[in-house]
Amino acid sequence: MPGYFREIAVRMFAKEMKDSDLIYREEEEQYAPQYVLTPTGAKANRILISGVLTEVENIGSGTEYYRARISDPTGTFTVYAGQYQAEAARFLAEAETPAFVTVIGKVTAFKTDDGNTILSIRPEYIQNADEKDRDLWVAETAEKTHERIIAAETETNENIKNALEHYSPEFSEYRKMIIQALEAISSN
């Protein structure tokens, strides 16, 4: 199908996202898709996460604008939803915590005054999930992250080169992160 391309929903743990701050566009145009390049070399525009919704806050002044925290075994993702994510905002307005949720969304970057880059997720979908799907997600994310680490250690391409140069990642740290995540789901 010419001209058709859908961004894959990249799997990454909260810790890896928290460690990521390399943002780029492939073209200079304003509306060209924005990507984050992570320490293990994932290039993500869309991501899929499944975890525990731990906190929802309406931080909008006047309009409804929700900030939600979603935990995985390695850390916490932040999700923002406002008027342009009406369904997600409605979900968050009524959501109870804690609850298992799955989010499909776009990675967005925000630069703080002191120059730090903070990543968050703008949801396309946020829905209740069950523990089974969360466990499947953790296992899948563990596998994908492991695959990326192995690739980064043994292969080379533009993404891997840039990630290694920017982050000088300590891969044993990410291996431990994956083990931690797997232990969280294998211990019940």
Add this chain to the structure above:
Amino acid sequence: MKDMNETELADSQESIHFKNTGASDLFDRAATIQKLLSENGAEISVEEIEAKLKEMTEIFKVPAAEAQRSVTNAFLKKYGISKTKVFAGKGSAVTKKIAEINAMAGMPDAWVNFTGKVIQIWDSTHESIAQAGLVGDETGIIKFTIWSSTEINPLELNKTYDFKNVVVKSWNDKASITLNKAATIAPAAEEIVTVKAGETILSDSKDRTNELRTVAELQQGGIWTDLKANIVQLFEKTHESIAFAGVLGDETGTMRFTVWKTSEIENIEAGKSYLLKNAITKEWNGNIAVEINRAGKVEEIDEEIVAKASVFELCGCAVDIQAGSGLIRRCPECNKVMTKGMCTEHGKVKGKYDLRIKAVFDDGSEAHETIINCELTQKLLNIELADAVMMATETLDPECINDIIKKEFIGKYYVVRGAKTDRYIIVENVERAEPIDANRISQLKDCLMEELDRKNDAEKIENGEIRNDEIRVGENRDIEKDIEEMEELKSSDFEEFEKILNSIEAEDEGIEEDEEIEIEEIKVI
């Protein structure tokens, strides 16, 4: 800053609540530590030890194995017990016959020496395991496992070796041999000629003759067969010990297949037809798959086999429901989907209603677009087409079905099977994915631990902390290193480990556990 800390705290409490750490697992670990300490004159309650382990695993999120090691060492240090002393006894290996080793089943881990002949080598599913198989002597046979971290040269089939400083482990009242870094293996001075219960199960069977069967005739596991089939699909990502995997078919049906690397088959292409010789069927979750292992052969054939249907299978998360899903109307003349009451060819017509789902399933490597027809949609949603029409009429919102579809599908994992066209998969079957397989998790965990270990060793050698030869040379070995190694093995969840071995065993030449026993019994009589 204060806010931040409170949130972090709340977070950690939250995840503790959801972590569901298996208490029994921690309790077992605590009991192991308690026993070790008690043997060395330090009486600490299991509860106290367990509390320490809990603190490590739940508050600090340290993996359980790591916690066990760290808690053990902390107590040993606190009570001034020398680690060397504690583990020295365990390092003195006694020479035994295999029957005697087998009799150690059910006892704590122990070190032994023995002489044995390698009678089977199994396909390893995991890179942490260098080799696994069976060794035997005139008194019996036993399973052995060599970890990749050992750097022991690969053993050869039918050769006799002296095994020194190996660990006897026991699980489910069966003993097995594990070789870690303390072990040494050398060719034996004298060859063992007769292995009890061994010889009959040795023969590699590349030359065996089988019946030629069709896919439809392969309805159960454990059938040795020949098969003529077309390769419908090759999976891109497989395991490092798998050469090819995918879906094959003939005019009677399709099934999954796996060609193990040990078969030494180098070329299989999708779309081509092959004669599979000495293939064996395996049952997985009620599905039958066919495998080619060391005994198997694959030959390309001129005959063109046409698979029953071009089936494509994926497991992924439903990430989107595309426009054109739900209740739609089709032109009565040409069956095309109408937009805004119009057919692109026949203009304004009175359309007939239809239900379908255009779902996107994402497996992390690819986003697959699929179309689910009316019949399947009705079943999945538990809504009849007529009801859907009524709901849309009542709410004046044809989109209301889409909301139901999204609620039902998005974020859930499915196994989808169907015919692949240029862009879409026309779905024939869609099912919720099976819960996560514990084996899959433990294998990955072992693999990561192993990689971390290897890295650790490499760094230590680089920093001059240990000499390379100390790891392997039996007499001069660094005892502390052994202790660590042993603890590592002890703490690796043994049940999971057994599962890995069993899965390896499952790829063996079809010799099932009970067959082995049968042979043994006959000999005894």
